[in-house]
Each structure stands twice: as C-alpha cells, then as structure tokens.
Amino acid sequence: MSLRSLILLILISLPASFALDDEKLSAYQALQQYDFPIGILPQGVIGYELDRDTGEFSAYLNGTCNFAIESYQLSYKSTIKGVISPGKITNLKGVSVKILFFWLNIVEVIHDGDEMEFSVGIASANFPIDNFFESPQCGCGFDCNHLNAFVSSI
16 A cells, blocks of 8 residues: 555544544433433433443533423423433432422432333332423423414414
C-alpha cells in the first residue's frame, strides 16, 4: 500500500470514528438501554449526565414540568437525579406526585415484567408498562389535543 493510499484511508476513517465518539444518546435512548420506557420522562429533556460506572444520573428540563395523568398530578423539577441500573431507579429526586392533598416524592421506580412500580417510600403503586410508551407533555400530559381545542375555541 502506498503512502498516499494510507493517508487517504486514514482521512476517510477519521470522520467516522469522530462521529461514533461524539454521538451521544438522548436521555430517552439511555433510559431504554436500562430497560425503561421513554414515557417515565416528560417531553423536553434538554440534556443529561450519566456515570455508567455508578449509575448516577441527572436529567435536565428547561424548567419545572407539571401535568395530570388520569387522577394523578405529577411534578418534575428542572433537574432530576437518581441512580439507574437495569430495571431499577433508586434515590430518585425531583419527581413528585399529588395524592389526595399531599405532594409526595417518588423515590424509586422498578420495571418488573409488564408493570412499572413507583414508590413514594411508605407506599407504592403499579401501572401497566404500555402507559409509558409515550412521553407526556408539560402542561397537558397526554390530553394536549383536548387542551388545544379548548384554547382555540375561546
């Protein structure tokens, strides 16, 4: 192989190797690598950090995010932190749910078969995983079309 061919081969290979190094998964893709559906995070995550050795992560939103799903009010702070491992998130901070008149922090999420279990420490609730295949939208959850129709009718 001539020197010219070798240099050409190196130059052609460089952009491809840089693209692989620079290609960062979205927060939603990273969730899927840990066997979680994307819908446990709302739309609009602007960035995240993940230490793959310890599982410690932080996900960032533009601001706080609130919405209702069925009879639950959910609130995400602008920074969500925790420790992720396959099928389990522990030490979760930044996500809370309103139960009756009280806001409780969701501290753990477990993916177990066809169910997602959300724990507030003293109690937990299970939901079918298909409820989380889509990410809810801040402000309206999954009922955004109804909200848009209402706003346009005013």
